[in-house]
Amino acid sequence: MSDNPALSEPAANEQAFTAEERAAVYRAIAERRDMRHFAGGSVAPELLQRLLEAAHQAPSVGLMQPWRFLRITDRELRGRIQALVETERVRTAEALGERSSEFMKLKVEGINDCAEVLVVALMDGRERYVFGRRTLPEMDMASLACAIQNFWLAARVEGLGVGWVSLFDPQALADMLGMPAGAKPLAVLCVGPVDAFYPAPMLSLEGWAQPRPLSEMLYENRWGEAE
Template identity: 45%
Template sequence: MRPDEFQHALSPAGEFSSDDKAAVYRAIETRRDVRDQFLAEPLPDELVTKLLKAAHSAPSVGFMQPWNFTLITDEATKQSAWEAFSRANAEAKLMFAEEQQALYSSLKLEGIRKAPLSICVTCDPTRGGDVVLGRTHNPRMDVYSTVCAIQNLWLAARAEGVGVGWVSIFHDADIREILGIPAHVEIVAWLCLGRVDVLYGEPELAVKGWRQRLPLEELLFRDRWGAR
């Protein structure tokens, strides 16, 4: 692109309208990690494509776009993933103090079999070559970029009335084998997606007493770590 052409690539960067801003903040504030509120109806292909395009619009280090999205609707594959989760979940329960284990057991931590669609989001660290602009000193930037894509999808899904749940309790090797994921590709998330008609008003783990949201002012420093 010639220097005189850069100007034509720019677009206005003013504030959104009040209604548009309110919609963005509403999506952020009411987004939930959905585990059990999924409806059975399949998601239309055009809607799934919209959500994937939102994910693909995320920023990425060196514009490497390291993500891939494996869509799973096959019931046998979802059953295998659920079994992998169940084995890991039984192990996870024992990692918590005995007084927490009963509450842990009462929590539903996945919707793999109930949600009509699962998406396995992965990160390919080789996509940008050996040296990637912006990743030269922090090799994890490609994974952080992939998480940005997931958040884009999650917020777009909230705006469309689609629930999303992130399943993270499994052994990497199990999901890698189930989906045939190459050794060099990193598994970032197993997402469950489906229509929902109700959501918790607050995060489910807060509602059920696992943890509460920390006050923002306790997390703020100025100019130096620990300086209030």
């Protein structure tokens, strides 16, 4: 009997996928990694289009579809984005105090090594979308994160690595890319072939932090009360 719940448990109902299909979905989720090491190469245009279509099928609050994707094909511009990230990396290290030197040893991006670079941003004019955001305006950000996760999982299925880089000044990047007022970049995605996927999250392998079990984060009825 497999340890994978998708194979060891019967289908929940007639709407469920087959055992093999479920296993593939659970495997993609379990083996998705935030990649920092890339093997160069290229991504075929039709494959990149598939990944973007997968991202575009993400759920969004009020069907506002707040995501915008900018493909960076100019190598000089890619270098300027990398320099922006490096500036923030140094500032982050300074803010970390006693862990500064430890942080500086980490590889935090693969912008100059990956096949493709995408900047993912929130669109401008989001204030006119009230449905689902009157009390939780940050749901636009949650929607964009869902799109990135779709992209990430689809890329893993296709054998491509993705790294989400968030070390940058968003206004500086917005200005660099000519974004309109109100638009906000949230991710620089490094995409492309990799020699191997990390067997565990890189920060765990590097000893920066260790993942905590679900049992510590699952409550029942009231905050802090375990099942």
